Amino acid sequence: MDLLVAVGHSWEARLVERLSSVPGVVVSRRCVDLAELLSAVAAGHGDVAVVSGDLRGLDRESVAQVARHGVRVVGASPDGSEARERELRQLGVAGVLHPALETDEIARRLSEEDPDGIAGLALSGDDERPDLSGSGPVRAMRGPSVASAGARAGEGAAERGDLSQTPEVEQPRVVAVWGPTGAPGRTTVAVNVASELARLGRSTLLVDLDTYGASVAQFLSVLDESPGVAAAARASELGTLDLAALARLAPEAAPGLRVLSGIVSAQRWPELRPAAIEHVIDLSRGLADVVVLDLGFSVEDDEELSYDTDAPRRNATTLTGLAQADDLVVVGAADPIGLQRLVRALQSLPSVPSPPPRTVVNRVRAASVGPDPGRRIAESLQRFAGVEALHLVPDDPAACDAALLQGRTLAECAPSSSARDALRTLAADLVGVETRRQDGSRRRRRRG
Ligand SMILES: Nc1ncnc2c1ncn2[C@@H]1O[C@H](COP(=O)(O)OP(=O)(O)OP(=O)(O)O)[C@@H](O)[C@H]1O
Ligand SMILES: [Mg+2]
Known part of the structure; x- marks a missing residue:
């Protein structure tokens, strides 16, 4: 011992x-x-x-x-x-x-x-779910929420994954979405992967932990005043955060999708202390089958830049999210600058406690990298960062702009868009389920 x-x-x-x-x-x-x-x-x-x-x-x-x-x-x-x-x-x-x-x-x-x-x-908090009727935490059934998915209104069976094939989800998973600076689409990926996971029957909690530019609330039209993660962190510091309190702070933005919104103004980042964030993430596992974290871009350890080791650290939230995650999705932009930043980001990861990355290249288009962009991107990432498997998300301004304008998910406002299809495949891949394409054919995805 x-x-x-x-x-x-x-x-x-x-x-x-x-x-x-x-x-x-x-x-x-x-x-x-x-x-x-x-x-x-x-x-x-x-x-x-x-x-x-x-x-x-x-x-x-x-x-x-x-x-x-x-x-x-x-x-x-x-x-x-x-x-x-x-x-x-x-x-x-x-x-x-x-x-x-x-x-x-x-x-x-x-x-x-x-x-x-x-x-x-x-x-053991993992096994407790808040009783949404208001009488406090109760034991909840584990595994995928097949019943709740089935009860969801307005969704055709072909819209969802083939739940009869769905393997048991034994433990709630934390999926971190991270990527370099330059707005490569981290939030677009986090929001839509979370929404697709919910539609695949996994209760999902999306947590905005971007200490530079929180935007999940805007993406999903959650009220700006929603106290979100800052209130959860404060409650944690005071010792009053439990599952029921966390559930109250994380409203449902869509069936099966809860959202813990980020800090309203970026100057308030010192309110997010690592111990509290760790506690919030840990408790979140008790609230949903999958917890998706939208993280800021910087993983510089600001402690090393300061002599005061007790000083608040802006990037500690990102580092905590990466360290707590079970799966990591790294998002880069499909243009020469974005790809170079992505390579550097992937190269920096081995020195940061985090799970193995899945690489996503977003906004893929021939105009920015040349003909056959998918092959070119795959080759250069293989060569410079040793990336073997890649998720490509096509450039789809019509769908993404419409979603952002309406404050809704791609599944809601552009269900047959190419960006939605790619992100739905990524979500299915993360939880290892089989999905149907829009044309009805099946594709099998396994958790890697
Ligand atoms: N596949 C896509 N096709 C077209 N536009 C996209 C795509 N993905 C993201 N966008 C657009 O790019 C912009 C930036 O996306 P997003 O906010 O997700 O990036 P981010 O990496 O989270 O940025 P930030 O650094 O602000 O957090 C948004 O206007 C979004 O609609
Ligand atoms: Mg963002």
Whole structure:
């Protein structure tokens, strides 16, 4: 058992010595403060974190944050006082120990699940869905929402994927949509992939995390005043964000499609702190089968540009989204500048914690790259960025302009457009379902 210890100075050495004497236990890191503990768990270290109540900044949120990394949080007090134990339990630790305990008892408390603690439960939020009738969180059925898809009004069966062929979705997935600067179409892709996922029977939550130019609300005619992600982040900081609260902040923009709108004015980016964003994304998994994140373009780590490591970081939201994602869609524009930026973006990804990318080239047209644009683009991306598989989205100004003007999705206002068809295929590919083309023929898509 790999232990991370973050406790008060005066008795830390005594506790570490005691813990190290327990068979099977290795104290791999002695953290001087909470920040070091959080970064250690974020980097994937530790099975159990031992924390004391006098650790500066320790609160319910930080205990839950450690637990979200799959690390069990156990409290420690110097003397086993009941008052200290109670305080620690209120923070949601999974158990409490002290150095004077017998070795066997320490081993038991390090490994035993405690139903009273949130630390062991934080990860199980996936199984809870808010009861939309208003009576609070309830257990929800897992898997694709076939029933809700079937009940959806106004959609022909041929419009949707072949749900009889749909494999079970075991865990909610987070799909990050990211790409370089220059408006390559990240939001167009995020919005329409989210809408297609909902139409394929996957309840979907679209979260606007672009700290430079949030626009999802406009794309979907969601009220500008909608408090969205800033309110969710604030509630998280205050410890009042739960699934029901998140559901209230994320209205339905279309059947099966919820939207958590972005920050209304770009100057408000400091309101989005990484821990809160991580919490929001984590909780979002409990609200929908698929969570789609529309991310900003920059992945420069602004912490490295500042001496104040506690200062808010504008790109931390993007970095958090990338790190939390299960799937990553990278969008580039089909013109010489856009493709060069896309190559650089793909080259920068290995140094950023993120899932393997699926590359999308948007606005594909012969006028910007020459005849047979798809082949040319595929060849140059293969050559310069090693891209083997590519999704091409044709330039389709008529459909995209109409959608934007009406504040609706391509499926709603240009259902037979070429851009819609390409994005629907991408959505189906992400969840591994078979779709029908507009001509009725089938195509099989697998999650890669
Ligand atoms: N396939 C397409 N065909 C035609 N126009 C498109 C296509 N995709 C996107 N557009 C248009 O390009 C513009 C920019 O798209 P979008 O807002 O999605 O880009 P973005 O990468 O999110 O930009 P930003 O940097 O502002 O976040 C919009 O006017 C959109 O309608
Ligand atoms: Mg955008």
